[in-house]
Amino acid sequence: MPIHLAGNNYGKSRVRVVKVTRGAERHDLAELTVNVQFQGDFGRVHTEGDNSPVLPTDTMKNTVHALAKAWNGSRIEDFGLELAAHFLDGNPPVSGVRIGIARSQWIRLGDFSFVRGSEEKAVTEVAADRAGSRVESGIDNLVILKTTGSAFEGYKKDRYTTLKETSDRILATALTARWIYTGAKIEFNSCREKTRTALIRTFAGRESPSAQHTAYAMGEAALNAVPEIESIRLSLPNKHCLPVDMAPFGLDNGNEIFVPTDEPHGLIEVTLRRG
Amino acid sequence: MPIHLAGNNYGKSRVRVVKVTRGAERHDLAELTVNVQFQGDFGRVHTEGDNSPVLPTDTMKNTVHALAKAWNGSRIEDFGLELAAHFLDGNPPVSGVRIGIARSQWIRLGDFSFVRGSEEKAVTEVAADRAGSRVESGIDNLVILKTTGSAFEGYKKDRYTTLKETSDRILATALTARWIYTGAKIEFNSCREKTRTALIRTFAGRESPSAQHTAYAMGEAALNAVPEIESIRLSLPNKHCLPVDMAPFGLDNGNEIFVPTDEPHGLIEVTLRRG
């Protein structure tokens, strides 16, 4: 049977850019990492070595820098849409463009100075083709923890089960969230803020019988709070904090001393949708 | 519009295990990192907090350890198939199981001693449901470099293009490969070795007019070499080594001195299939 090219894409990853918006009295700062990916009619590049349709990935990087100059520094989704439109316009062989953008946290110290915030990132992925575009935004690595209000009981046991049921455990996660907007003309920043608040409040405020139940409640709260979102996906690693057995030391732990662990970790994923 | 659970999965990630097979005259060693994911009928866990169908992820970890004892230490695909079958058997609500396994490199020093190899990993992902199973295997992070036999010329230019055409550049990548087997009763280790050899030989031996062309040729060589594979996906970050401009120092670089860079990097992805 003959072999054929069933799929291909190419682009530039980890294009970094800092944009300083220089107001008279104070400066604003945006630090982004951008990925660009093209799909399209590039078969002869692969099979014949004809590079004529290939815009170099180095040019993609330059384009990110150049268009960052015109961008107003506010909504990463707008920047993604502008990049996608630019690339589709100028490259007939391209059928689809994906632009991924992650924004790092900088917290203002003074008019011209900043301190790095947490490793949580605001992210977006704009997928655009000749017919239109779809904006998926989200959060990476929102690390949250509650010291009570979390239990895990009544689960299935088999011959390999050694876990003890608990009515009061630490629940900690490094949340990844992705939500799809109903359109491309949206107040993305206020929607982001409302979504994030709904996620955090539900995590913190609601009794948790399982990470699954909490994940579902978080997604539901986000969809209820933000009508501009049509669906949401959440990925919650369960960053276990294991209580230390202090009986051998003649001490009672009292639910106070834990060992946080990075591996292994539980991983809970849900997608919620309207309709 | 009502909100519903459109998708869910849960499991344990980064379960680590070392298995020592203790022969009389020498020991063998396997170091694995295993991920387990369940899909299925878990709606009421999410919406009602009923944990009765939930096998704890801690039990998944224990099961990996327990079944590692019976595994013979050779083919990670077999271990994945055994884990998947075990979990499907014992958990009626589960419709699908995915087992991911990555094996680290240890190189024998003596009968009972080993030195760590490269960060290349042999990986597999077994996806199994009530109807059957699919085995996708692969390689993560195979870092390869050629010092000549790579060009990039004749590409499209636009107003943001500054890249110089070159007929002789370094080509370096950290290859990710994934191939799907035609079945589950396969000599996985010899197929893996033949696939890996075909990929490396093509990278090293074939003139490269572009990373795309090289990626396609590599995939084609693998499919030609190993009939047990029905398709293959390759992901090649282009780990640029930039020639240093030595003219300001009054020196001629002579294509000898380069700066290797981690970011930004090109990213080329292809899927090849028979038929």
Place this chain on the structure above:
Amino acid sequence: MPIHLAGNNYGKSRVRVVKVTRGAERHDLAELTVNVQFQGDFGRVHTEGDNSPVLPTDTMKNTVHALAKAWNGSRIEDFGLELAAHFLDGNPPVSGVRIGIARSQWIRLGDFSFVRGSEEKAVTEVAADRAGSRVESGIDNLVILKTTGSAFEGYKKDRYTTLKETSDRILATALTARWIYTGAKIEFNSCREKTRTALIRTFAGRESPSAQHTAYAMGEAALNAVPEIESIRLSLPNKHCLPVDMAPFGLDNGNEIFVPTDEPHGLIEVTLRRG
């Protein structure tokens, strides 16, 4: 010439512990990573294989967990002093103990919930022997950036110099600071806060003719603000943000668009002392 043991130390690294202090109305949280190192009369362990003087490093870990129970969760320096005293008391062969502690940032969300702060760590290293103890505290990875008020001009040039002088550049660093206290009975938390504030204010507020001058001014400000400190060491990687040359695109950068880089980076280190 005979070979001899000229130095030895052993201990446990990366002991992690989370302490929840469970008040009636709200909980407090401390997440620490602790290192323990013993020095002393352990020659025969090395040369004769006699383990009788060796307290296992596993016991060091357990001791960190056990003593965390009694610690009040406030000052990491106190915890370090308590650990050091405990180990010296119980282990006659030990001549010196070093306890390193790093505290991760958690920011309160609610009475029982927290969100991870930045990767800045509050750290201490307590070095204790039979004669007394020394407390060195500090900060790891305080990432700060100013968008103006930094120049670099008038430096030495040689045949390999291509750097352009600039009167207005971004200055960014990931500060490591270490300061030595004059004693062990100190209000460590308020001293830490005053030191950190002095460092940040000086970085942000003072014109910078070089990273060296800024580093010195920061150290001087800390020593002036906190008499309980006898010396301070600062290490400032110069995390370069390189202005993008937009002339090839027909654009004027206007000091707005930069590429942040991780490597290579400048590294500036100073130690300031009283007297």
Place this chain on the structure above:
Amino acid sequence: MPIHLAGNNYGKSRVRVVKVTRGAERHDLAELTVNVQFQGDFGRVHTEGDNSPVLPTDTMKNTVHALAKAWNGSRIEDFGLELAAHFLDGNPPVSGVRIGIARSQWIRLGDFSFVRGSEEKAVTEVAADRAGSRVESGIDNLVILKTTGSAFEGYKKDRYTTLKETSDRILATALTARWIYTGAKIEFNSCREKTRTALIRTFAGRESPSAQHTAYAMGEAALNAVPEIESIRLSLPNKHCLPVDMAPFGLDNGNEIFVPTDEPHGLIEVTLRRG
């Protein structure tokens, strides 16, 4: 009490360079990461903002690239000595230079192609001043493991000791070694190879009653094998592989199934010297 500058140094870290030596029939490859640090009479840079004695760290980077062109690609110690001499010659305020070099592993595939080896690095640090130079070389991250021939018994117990004595455990480490040469005109590469072989053979071949005893024996073997070395320091993290308790599953582990852990880990350090 007045405040003074008690110490200062500055330089460039993580300067990366790839050198291709282009023979007619095959190419050689060296990938290095270089650190440069200057000490000297730079007080007025810090206190007065006078940059006239400061060679920019960007120039240090350029110099590494320029001198890499003349270097023959073989011994990193020679390259370090050449860089140090160059910087001392051209910079009168500099009293001392430290050059650190780490070489990455590339394994030959063909005449013009290479595959990445392990993350073990060959390293050197050349410290030079107006009076002379000292060469310290070493190895970073040599990960080695033995499946038997390691015990840990007869150690001290206290109220927090829970560790079980064992006569047969896995011993694994990621060795860091540093040795000081007796001079600067040495066959560095053959000395390195002999030292590395002595370390590995002793680790693999000698019964281990403790990591301390093994560390000492490794250092002693290196000093015995290589007279050009006057002292050696070894740092051995004890990368614990914990046997899984399979009794709850009704299985006997049989010393076959282990969980490798990254944290916490023991840390054993020794220095051995002649005389």
